[in-house]
Amino acid sequence: MNPTSNLDLDTRQETFLDANELIINMGPQHPATHGVLRVILKLDGEKVLGTECVIGYLHRGVEKIAENRTYTMFNPYVDRMDYVAAVSNGLGYCEAVEKLLNVEAPPRAKYIRVILTELNRLASHQLWLGTHALDIGAMTPLFYTFRDREEILKIFEKYCGARLTTHAFRIGGCLYETYDGFEADVKKFLAFVPPKIDEYEELLTTNRIWLERTKNVGNISAKDAIALGVTGPVLRASGVKWDLRKAQPYAAYSDFDFEIPTGQNGDTYDRYLVRLAEMRQSLRIIDQAVNKIPEGPIMAKIPKVIKPAVGEIYHSIEAPKGELGYFIVSDGSTQPYRVRVRPPSFVNLQALDLMVRGQLVADVIAVIGTLDIVLGEVDR
Amino acid sequence: MLDYITSYLNSSTTPGQAGNYFWATVYILIIFAGVSIAVMAMNWIERKALAHFQIRLGPMRVGPHGLLQPIADAIKLLTKEDIIPDGADKLVFWIAPLIILCAAFTTYIVIPFGPTHAVTDLNIGILFMLGVSSLGVLGVVMAGWASNSHYPLIGGLRSSAQMVSYEVAMGLAVVAAILMSSLHGMGFYGVASNGSATGVGTLSMIGIVQAQNEQQTWFLFKFFPLGFLAFGIFAIAMVAETNRAPFDLPEAESELTAGFHTEYSGLRWSLFMLGEYAAMIAVSSIAVTLWMGGWMRPFPHWLAGDTWDLVFSLFPGITFLVLAAFAFLGVIRMPKHPLFKIQTIGLAGFGAVLGLIGLVLLLPPVRYRILDIYWFSAKVAIFMYLYIWYRATFPRYRFDQLMKLGWKVMLPLALGVLILTAILGVVL
Amino acid sequence: MTPVATPVFFYFLSGLAVLSGIVVITRRNPVHSALALIVTLLSLAGMYLMLYAPFVAGVQIILYAGGIMVLFLFVIMLVSIERVEREYQFNKQWVVGILATFLLGILLVLGYSEGKRVFPATPAALPENTNTQQIATFLYGNYLLPFEIASLLLLVAIVGAVVMAKKRI
Numbered sequence: 001m002n003p004t005s006n007l008d009l010d011t012r013q014e015t016f017l018d019a020n021e022l023i024i025n026m027g028p029q030h031p032a033t034h035g036v037l038r039v040i041l042k043l044d045g046e047k048v049l050g051t052e053c054v055i056g057y058l059h060r061g062v063e064k065i066a067e068n069r070t071y072t073m074f075n076p077y078v079d080r081m082d083y084v085a086a087v088s089n090g091l092g093y094c095e096a097v098e099k100l101l102n103v104e105a106p107p108r109a110k111y112i113r114v115i116l117t118e119l120n121r122l123a124s125h126q127l128w129l130g131t132h133a134l135d136i137g138a139m140t141p142l143f144y145t146f147r148d149r150e151e152i153l154k155i156f157e158k159y160c161g162a163r164l165t166t167h168a169f170r171i172g173g174c175l176y177e178t179y180d181g182f183e184a185d186v187k188k189f190l191a192f193v194p195p196k197i198d199e200y201e202e203l204l205t206t207n208r209i210w211l212e213r214t215k216n217v218g219n220i221s222a223k224d225a226i227a228l229g230v231t232g233p234v235l236r237a238s239g240v241k242w243d244l245r246k247a248q249p250y251a252a253y254s255d256f257d258f259e260i261p262t263g264q265n266g267d268t269y270d271r272y273l274v275r276l277a278e279m280r281q282s283l284r285i286i287d288q289a290v291n292k293i294p295e296g297p298i299m300a301k302i303p304k305v306i307k308p309a310v311g312e313i314y315h316s317i318e319a320p321k322g323e324l325g326y327f328i329v330s331d332g333s334t335q336p337y338r339v340r341v342r343p344p345s346f347v348n349l350q351a352l353d354l355m356v357r358g359q360l361v362a363d364v365i366a367v368i369g370t371l372d373i374v375l376g377e378v379d380r
Numbered sequence: 381m382l383d384y385i386t387s388y389l390n391s392s393t394t395p396g397q398a399g400n401y402f403w404a405t406v407y408i409l410i411i412f413a414g415v416s417i418a419v420m421a422m423n424w425i426e427r428k429a430l431a432h433f434q435i436r437l438g439p440m441r442v443g444p445h446g447l448l449q450p451i452a453d454a455i456k457l458l459t460k461e462d463i464i465p466d467g468a469d470k471l472v473f474w475i476a477p478l479i480i481l482c483a484a485f486t487t488y489i490v491i492p493f494g495p496t497h498a499v500t501d502l503n504i505g506i507l508f509m510l511g512v513s514s515l516g517v518l519g520v521v522m523a524g525w526a527s528n529s530h531y532p533l534i535g536g537l538r539s540s541a542q543m544v545s546y547e548v549a550m551g552l553a554v555v556a557a558i559l560m561s562s563l564h565g566m567g568f569y570g571v572a573s574n575g576s577a578t579g580v581g582t583l584s585m586i587g588i589v590q591a592q593n594e595q596q597t598w599f600l601f602k603f604f605p606l607g608f609l610a611f612g613i614f615a616i617a618m619v620a621e622t623n624r625a626p627f628d629l630p631e632a633e634s635e636l637t638a639g640f641h642t643e644y645s646g647l648r649w650s651l652f653m654l655g656e657y658a659a660m661i662a663v664s665s666i667a668v669t670l671w672m673g674g675w676m677r678p679f680p681h682w683l684a685g686d687t688w689d690l691v692f693s694l695f696p697g698i699t700f701l702v703l704a705a706f707a708f709l710g711v712i713r714m715p716k717h718p719l720f721k722i723q724t725i726g727l728a729g730f731g732a733v734l735g736l737i738g739l740v741l742l743l744p745p746v747r748y749r750i751l752d753i754y755w756f757s758a759k760v761a762i763f764m765y766l767y768i769w770y771r772a773t774f775p776r777y778r779f780d781q782l783m784k785l786g787w788k789v790m791l792p793l794a795l796g797v798l799i800l801t802a803i804l805g806v807v808l
Numbered sequence: 809m810t811p812v813a814t815p816v817f818f819y820f821l822s823g824l825a826v827l828s829g830i831v832v833i834t835r836r837n838p839v840h841s842a843l844a845l846i847v848t849l850l851s852l853a854g855m856y857l858m859l860y861a862p863f864v865a866g867v868q869i870i871l872y873a874g875g876i877m878v879l880f881l882f883v884i885m886l887v888s889i890e891r892v893e894r895e896y897q898f899n900k901q902w903v904v905g906i907l908a909t910f911l912l913g914i915l916l917v918l919g920y921s922e923g924k925r926v927f928p929a930t931p932a933a934l935p936e937n938t939n940t941q942q943i944a945t946f947l948y949g950n951y952l953l954p955f956e957i958a959s960l961l962l963l964v965a966i967v968g969a970v971v972m973a974k975k976r977i
Binding site for chain 2: 837839840843846862863865866867869870873874875877878881882885886940941
Binding site: 046133136137138139140142143144147203204207209210212213360362363 | 430433434435436625626628629771772773774775776777778779780781
């Protein structure tokens with residue numbers, strides 16, 4: 001593999017003054033690449049002429065492993081892909097297999113799934129905000145967001161025993177009933193968090209330095225975003241009102257009333273505003289859900305040994321980072337024939353080249369942060 | 381011997397002007413020791429304050445509440461291996477931190493802690509300070525180059541370009557303050573009482589503070605908002621000058637090029653940090669002297685009289701007693717665990733020392749002599765806290781935005797303030 | 809204030825200036841030459857101080873040593889060192905060099921001997937605290953027009969530099 005094949009490395013330079021192009025390597029060990037990502041930059045002085053991302057440093061062969069595990073055994077592996085938003089990964093996989101089996105989770109399970117997934121969306125966005133601000137130089141929001149994220153992780157821990165890789169759902173519904181005081185905890189959290197989000201906004205949204213660092217940085221137009229297959233807040237910040245929770249509702253999302261925030265310019269500042277607004281919309285969804293969790297069973301009737309009929313299914317959900325899709329091919333046995341994951345970060349990362357062309361080197365880091373990539377998902 | 385000391389204490393000029401070598405040397409030694417201790421204290425305060433801004437605790441283990449952390453850091457840095465990069469120019473590599481350090485420390489010669497409490501009072505005091513701190517830029521350039529590595533070179537050149545750009549805005553703001561020192565009018569918009577045009581200003585630091593005294597206003601409020609604008613320009617430019625947040629792109633870790641001091645380790649790196657903090661204190665002293673009245677207590681003319689003098693003279697002692705109270709509060713809140721016994725005793729001892737100093741500062745003979753130094757140090761301490769506050773709060777400026785700010789915003793603004801000050805000075 | 813140990817300082821500063829001047833022209837590494845030039849300029853600033861001209865000394869340090877030399881160093885550091893170091897230190901024109909030095913030496917000796925008659929042996933102790941004011945009076949009073957012309961010239965130089973350095977306007 002020649003990683004620099006399309007960058008034309010044949011540039012010698014006599015002095016810095018008559019250097020036309022400079023190839024600089026960023027990563028894989030770098031404080032700002034959110035994981036092991038290697039970005040090769042072709043620079044003209046300070047301006048970026050092109051980039052090439054070299055990925056694969058975190059490849060663990062998850063999809064191949066899936067071919068040797070039963071459907072239930074594969075469930076914990078899914079959390080490890082986007083380890084920041086593990087609950088969403090589990091939701092996507094479980095719903096995909098349920099579709100393959102032609103069963104539906106009972107309403108109570110759906111509501112529990114929605115509440116935990118939206119909590120996870122909030123946690124993922126909070127982590128994104130802290131690390132993105134840190135890359136741009138503001139050290140303090142990181143600590144604030146992590147402190148508030150602790151409350152969400154405490155709820156997860158009380159529910160299923162794990163904070164990060166939760167394995168919260170099972171095929172057919174949920175395994176664990178909500179613990180005593182779950183609704184009270186969630187309601188306490190709903191009262192606790194809105195002033196904190198206001199605090200993050202107070203630190204950053206009107207800060208002149210933040211505006212200068214993020215406005216008109218990493219622009220991507222709606223047309224380019226759709227052409228590249230970019231999804232999630234990146235797409236919505238470019239003005240396209242596309243959210244799978246509304247377009248192809250899954251779980252219990254059709255029961256709730258919420259908005260899809262969009263931006264106009266598709267720059268980093270709009271993505272920041274869109275994700276902040278999404279945090280508030282998540283709170284709205286959780287508020288509606290927690291007040292009317294229906295009674296009933298939490299697990300559908302599925303056979304003890306899961307052997308779906310021969311066939312294939314593609315099911316996607318709106319993960320915090322974008323459209324997370326699972327394409328599962330079943331050959332009738334207990335183990336899937338093929339599981340292909342469509343990770344949102346992988347597809348969004350392809351937009352990096354377009355977004356940083358013509359910008360300065362210091363903006364590359366801001367753009368990588370604003371794309372909200374998780375290398376576990378990109379590499380699988 | 382004793383009357384030698386007392387006769388000196390009653391002198392009316394600085395030892396440099398009086399040609400008194402002994403006392404000048406004593407002052408220099410006191411300043412050297414004082415600045416070193418101040419830098420260590422600043423290191424501790426920065427880590428603790430930054431931590432509290434970020435809802436953490438900061439160093440807590442080394443000494444009670446981390447008070448001995450700077451000493452531990454110093455020992456660690458001193459015992460580290462001295463690595464010189466292969467192919468680096470040894471002479472220049474060795475000299476660069478020394479130049480920064482010497483430039484930073486030489487500026488302390490003219491900093492007035494009181495009307496007679498400076499090493500000397502050069503009649504070009506401000507010019508001297510600006511000049512010597514611009515020699516520090518050379519040290520940065522040399523440090524970046526001597527590392528024989530691509531990234532420190534770029535980082536060093538960027539750092540020095542930033543410092544040179546903001547020196548221009550700083551200089552213009554300083555000129556505005558010097559202009560104000562030549563005026564006769566009293567108060568914020570005072571009209572010259574003797575009807576004549578402006579008098580002769582002075583570049584001497586002590587002279588500028590005395591001009592503020594005569595005009596009965598801090599230059600911060602003179603021709604409001606002009607003095608405030610000039611002060612604001614200087615306050616921002618001095619943060620950029622010392623390469624501190626939000627202008628610390630050349631030395632930030634999460635950017636592509638690391639700073640000019642990447643290849644320095646151990647003692648050499650600690651010299652850089654010493655020079656940086658000393659430069660911070662030095663430029664804050666300029667700001668305090670030029671705009672905030674130097675060693676004058678607040679409201680010396682508006683709240684004049686013996687009782688007010690008495691009230692304000694109690695401040696130093698009360699400050700130390702308040703600090704001692706905080707220390708004892710910390711003692712009370714220490715966990716009651718046998719492992720914490722030494723820390724508790726240490727903190728109590730520290731609190732006792734602070735309390736003792738506070739009580740000593742309340743005694744009348746000491747009280748009136750220490751006032752100038754105290755008010756000056758208190759004002760400089762405010763600036764130090766502001767430095768830490770900026771670091772915790774603001775994101776970083778990108779380099780081209782930083783230069784744009786320095787040349788396209790600060791420079792025209794400073795020129796405008798200068799012209800308006802001159803016009804107002806002649807007209808009023 | 810009475811000057812102290814003037815001959816000591818004078819010989820020290822002038823020796824330093826001459827020595828570092830020699831270092832400037834004999835070093836292979838241009839960065840070392842630039843650093844030696846900085847030492848020369850600083851010793852010159854010291855000499856201005858001894859001539860009761862503190863303002864000129866301060867401005868010499870700020871502008872020359874702290875500004876112009878920094879820019880010199882920028883340019884030197886951005887140009888690749890290896891090519892420069894491979895160049896010859898001295899060109900082969902010994903005869904013309906010695907002749908020019910000889911003539912310059914005669915000129916200096918003539919200047920010194922003629923000048924000895926004009927200037928007094930011991931200079932008057934000028935008041936040093938009016939140096940700034942005197943310079944300002946002359947600069948903005950008698951010599952205002954040359955001052956403005958000089959600033960215009962500098963502006964032209966800046967514009968020219970920007971035009972040459974920018975790739976497109």
